[in-house]
Amino acid sequence: MQARFAATVLNARHQAYRGAYLDLLKSQWQDWSRLTEAVRSGHPVDRDEQETPDYRRQFSWAMHHRSLEVAARVARQLDLGRARSILDLGGGPGTYALAFMERHPRLSATLCDRAAALEVAKDIAANHPARKRLMYLPLDFMSEPIPGRFDVVWYSNVLHIYSPEENLALFHRVLNALAPGGTLIIQDAFLHGREDLHSEEASLFAVSMLLFTERGNTYPFRETAAWLRKAGYVKVRPIVLKRGTGDWEGGIVAASRPIRPRERSARRRP
């Protein structure tokens, strides 16, 4: 068993190789020992380390190795309706965008992230059958306008990096990047339950956000749903996947851009 693990997951020449994610976890081992420091200062432990292209590339490979299997499982279960275009906002290595396109042969994806992350995504997509349907959008989406109109915007594992105010402002801007009736789908480590303490994994992840981000956190599902309504979305609803198959348990919420009366009559016209 151990030998098989070493020959596959730890073997850089094997397709099951997950070394980049293991490297990330290993580097975080030291950081966790500085938790007291982060609590006392109120700042992440790697505050002085800059966002370098090298760091971003390594992190993107780690994200790819982390989500390769789960992305396919999520894509199999998410109903994208008749969507033809999806914006993967903060999509990093593009693992999810590729999984969605593999599942939906008429879907085109736009992958938005920092330039260094997109370099990794291009390497990963190079031999993928859906590569011609993938577009790249190098952008800081928090400070720059988001161009285009999409049927679906997929915001996965990014919510927890930002504060409630930043996420709310982004939800407002994403509304303009959605086609009438289009859907924003958010995947994250949501807190659930009456006390907003479940799951343990999501609570613990909040501590790692304290270690690694300036303003991030894990958020209650119902709070996130309330931000979405406040930003003008309708039909805010959880998307339930088969137990044990998602990235996080209870980790998906969808919300629609309303169709304005003028748009409704335009859609009716032949």
Ligand SMILES: C[S@@+](CC[C@H](N)C(=O)[O-])C[C@H]1O[C@@H](n2cnc3c(N)ncnc32)[C@H](O)[C@@H]1O
């Ligand atoms: C934790 S990773 C998630 C990657 C992928 N969406 C997933 O679910 O595996 C967060 C990604 O968001 C990107 N990101 C965060 N803030 C960003 C910003 N302001 N502009 C562009 N990309 C951003 C990061 O570069 C990173 O690739």
